[in-house]
Amino acid sequence: MWKFLKSHWIMSLIGLVILLMVVTTLIYAIATREGDIGLLEGTTGKGLRWKTTPITCVYDLGSSMTAQALEMYDSARKEINSQFSKDVIGACVPWALKRKMPEVIKGELVLNLGPPSPPAEGVTVYDPFESKAGGTTYLHEDDQGFIGAAQLYMVEVSNRKVWLHELGHVMGLAHDRRMDSIMYPSLNDRGIELSSKDIKLLREAYE
Ligand SMILES: [Zn+2]
Missing domain, CATH: 1.20.5 (Single alpha-helices involved in coiled-coils or other helix-helix interfaces)
Structure with missing residues (x-):
């Protein structure tokens, strides 16, 4: 040798x-x-985020919205907000105008119950990987590369993990392939909270 x-x-x-x-x-x-992808990438190549916070939410009073869903939304957003020095996700309020509520409202998160409608025109990023989704989030990118509007469709209304996961998407987070993260795609194997890296990224984006 x-x-x-x-x-x-x-x-x-x-x-x-x-x-x-x-x-x-x-x-x-x-x-x-494995691991975090972090923020979804917009067409500009930068991470998608809202330009201003708190992200405000609207729902249609005429829809099938329930008190339980609003309570779950509120507790999930408070859980996320506790990671920041200010509120990133605001309360969800009913549509106050007399005219019919549009499916997409500029500058707002629109909260719906039930399975998602097909993505409206202008959706650049949404959540395509969940085959049996407990919830679905569509994000609309504005012409400056920020999230300009969002649509959230909740199916598993009583599931805290689904709310946290979808609100993660609403803030711009992509899926995380680590099973201990709330951003893991599959509900059954999903972790119970945002990863420390996700929180770090979100703080950089919103604080
Ligand atoms: Zn997802």
């Missing part, structure tokens, strides 16, 4: 370099395989 290495040292060196490259690539692949 030694004799072989001595007489073929260039080949051995090349072999060693290739081996090191393979090992480094593998380690890198494993280290980056």
Whole structure:
């Protein structure tokens, strides 16, 4: 063996370099395989976020909105807001104008119960990965690359995890492939809170 290495040292060196490259690539692949994607990427290449906070929410009084859903929304938004020095997600208020409430309202989150309608025109980012979604969020990007409006459709109204997950999307968070995160796509395996990295990113975006 030694004799072989001595007489073929260039080949051995090349072999060693290739081996090191393979090992480094593998380690890198494993280290980056899972984890936060963080904020969804907008068309400008920047992370999607609202320009101003608190994010305000509207629901249609004429719809099937329930007191339980509003309570769940409120407790989820308070849980998220407790991570910040100010409110990032505001209360959800009924549509006060006489004319019919539009599906999309500029500058607002529109809260709906039930399965989602097809995404309205102008939706640039939404939540396409959940096949049996407990909730669905559509985000509308404005012409400055901010989130200009959002639509939330809640199916599993009594599930705290679904509310936190969808409000994570509303703030701009993408899915997280780590199972201990609330942003994990599959409800059953989902963690119970936002990851510390998600909170850090959101604080950078909103504080
Ligand atoms: Zn999701």
